[in-house]
Amino acid sequence: MTEIKTTPFDDQKPGTSGLRKKVGIFQTANYLENFVQAIFDTVPDLNGGLLILGGDGRYHNDVAIQTILRIAAANGVARVMVGHGGILSTPAASNMIRQYEAVGGIVLSASHNPAGPDGDFGIKFNVANGGPASTAVTDAIFERTKMIDHYRTAEGSVDLDVIGDSAIGDMQVTVFDPVADHADLMERLFDFDAIREMIASDLSLCFDAMHAVTGPYATEVFVNRLGVDPDGMMNVQPLPDFGGGHPDPNPVYAKTLFARMFADDAPDFGAASDGDGDRYIVLGRGIYVSPSDSLAVITANAHLAPAYKNGISGVARSMPTSRATDVVAKAMDVDCFETPTGWKYFGNLLDAGRITICGEESAGTSSDHVREKDGLWAVLMWLNILTVRRQSVMDILRDHWGIYGRHYYSRHDYEEVAKDKAEAVMATLRDQLADLPGRQFGSEVISDADSFTYHDPIDGSVAENQGLRVMFESGSRFVMRLSGTGTAGATLRLYLEAYEPKDGVHDADLAERLAPIAAIADEITNLKQIVMRDGPSLVS
Numbered sequence: 191m192t193e194i195k196t197t198p199f200d201d202q203k204p205g206t207s208g209l210r211k212k213v214g215i216f217q218t219a220n221y222l223e224n225f226v227q228a229i230f231d232t233v234p235d236l237n238g239g240l241l242i243l244g245g246d247g248r249y250h251n252d253v254a255i256q257t258i259l260r261i262a263a264a265n266g267v268a269r270v271m272v273g274h275g276g277i278l279s280t281p282a283a284s285n286m287i288r289q290y291e292a293v294g295g296i297v298l299s300a301s302h303n304p305a306g307p308d309g310d311f312g313i314k315f316n317v318a319n320g321g322p323a324s325t326a327v328t329d330a331i332f333e334r335t336k337m338i339d340h341y342r343t344a345e346g347s348v349d350l351d352v353i354g355d356s357a358i359g360d361m362q363v364t365v366f367d368p369v370a371d372h373a374d375l376m377e378r379l380f381d382f383d384a385i386r387e388m389i390a391s392d393l394s395l396c397f398d399a400m401h402a403v404t405g406p407y408a409t410e411v412f413v414n415r416l417g418v419d420p421d422g423m424m425n426v427q428p429l430p431d432f433g434g435g436h437p438d439p440n441p442v443y444a445k446t447l448f449a450r451m452f453a454d455d456a457p458d459f460g461a462a463s464d465g466d467g468d469r470y471i472v473l474g475r476g477i478y479v480s481p482s483d484s485l486a487v488i489t490a491n492a493h494l495a496p497a498y499k500n501g502i503s504g505v506a507r508s509m510p511t512s513r514a515t516d517v518v519a520k521a522m523d524v525d526c527f528e529t530p531t532g533w534k535y536f537g538n539l540l541d542a543g544r545i546t547i548c549g550e551e552s553a554g555t556s557s558d559h560v561r562e563k564d565g566l567w568a569v570l571m572w573l574n575i576l577t578v579r580r581q582s583v584m585d586i587l588r589d590h591w592g593i594y595g596r597h598y599y600s601r602h603d604y605e606e607v608a609k610d611k612a613e614a615v616m617a618t619l620r621d622q623l624a625d626l627p628g629r630q631f632g633s634e635v636i637s638d639a640d641s642f643t644y645h646d647p648i649d650g651s652v653a654e655n656q657g658l659r660v661m662f663e664s665g666s667r668f669v670m671r672l673s674g675t676g677t678a679g680a681t682l683r684l685y686l687e688a689y690e691p692k693d694g695v696h697d698a699d700l701a702e703r704l705a706p707i708a709a710i711a712d713e714i715t716n717l718k719q720i721v722m723r724d725g726p727s728l729v730s
Contacts, residue, residue: 191264191359193340196220202228202335204328206532206673208314210300213250216311220341226258226296227341228334229315230265232327235293237266242286242316244278244368245298246403246466248305249430252276254298254313256347263361264342270361273368276350277428279403279467281556281564282372284320288560289371293318299403299466302438306431321537321561325653373410376566379497379559380574386416388577394457397569398424398447401433404463407566422457437465439553439565440730441478444471452476459576459583463565469553470565472572474583482512482599485549487590488571490518492547494578495571498557502546506539508532509642509657510669510685511551514597521594530644530656531671537561538648551601551685591696597689598703602726603673604682604717611721612672612680619658619670619715626660631710634662660714665689668711682721684711 202209202225209225216222230236241262245251255276262270271286272278278286280297287295300312315323315331323331346358348365356363376382389395395418399405405426412418424447425433436443439462451460451473460473472479479487489505492498504525507515519526525544529535536548540558549555554563555571572583579586604612626639638661644653657671666688673681686704690696712718718725 191344195340198336203332208312210312213311223341224338226261228331231334232330238268239293241267241270242292242295243270244273247277247428250311251298260343263344263358267361271364278368281560281562284560284562285372287320301466302464304436319561322534369406369410380495380570384577385573395459396422396457398462399426400437401425401429402437402465404467439464439471461569467565468563470568477584481553482514482551485555486514486518489515489547491575495574504545506545506548508550512597512599512687517594530653542648595692596696599687601730602684603728605727606679607682607721609680612682615715615717615720637661637663
């Protein structure tokens, strides 16, 4: 073990999903080393314990893993399990931590952000329950980075392409198959026999892995275990630059999949996953299921899958996610919790057994089987629902809206906005919150407006200033918040939601139905004028 002197960096505060920066910043001397050492200094139980390690295969993943292994060995970690080739999806990492009772895991990913030498890189620490570290832990890691003066390292490296055991000093390193355990878990949760029969006789399917980490998992589950025609599998080879694409499953970046699903000869079912395998989208022939609607449909139909046949204890959604799930939960007479954005806020509820299903508008949905969002799980849940109901995706959605009403919903991202301008928009809205209730804009009357504060019902912790909400008497609303997942400038997100009752019009054009809410949001916040843009950079 060698101690290397270093000096702190002032920009290592983790965001919603860990520390994310451009690759070039992570390649700066001691930048990664400082942050990793801060993790070991903050989590002393790692000394003598088991650590799970892997990433989404993006550029710099393999180099970073060797660095982390050397620092782990020098800090007394007894054993590290690392995915073959350095590959490990985020939900699979969560499962491995739980299955092998590890102290925690280090996941290398910038999720749906672009990759390559000029792209993004990220690192986050997951705790012993398999979920992302709490704010208290990430804050402690950040405080340590501000005063760090040395890091510890050892000599040695591991051949990540060879499955088996080796060592760095006294630390055992096990390179394992990153796919098998997670695929086995999926097979225990869902009725693979029935799904396989439906695919063989009655359902055509395509899946786009977007040249990201889910490719090997999807191939094992869909092709090897469920009999999907390999021709239906798109971009399944993980690449360090994701094939030059942007692995964010939405109508903008998954254009090939959308074109295929809206063609005259479209398959019955389509899906895609993101960079690290935690996000997803689902499509039927000629229809896209919004992530908020998907969470609501899954909540209403989870009992159709074997693992959830006895019902669910409750459900949770992130605050910006549409309130479609709230309506379902009320009808089912189960609790529905509204949490801040960030998967870590679901952890306490899951561990306490208060919820079974959880999700967020940014295409993440999961259950109590792990403590991360799980794109493959969500796709398989849809397949299980289709198997039992024997309806098309479109018919399932129409039936759902006929029972619960439809929440027209869209997210408008203003990316790489100058930080002062983004904060000015937020301040403009925040300063008006107290005076907005009772005001009328067109046909809409504001019923309430606030800055969202979350009181954790399990540990009593409080998270303030988690986004600004403006609610209307009609059940519609808009939400505004600054995102913590970007690496350049600020990302300002505007969430639009218009509620149509169960006996209303459910086939209106999405943009037209949301236009009045968008106009009210712009009038109140002065958004477009402040950021000096005619519209968002991304609509999803």
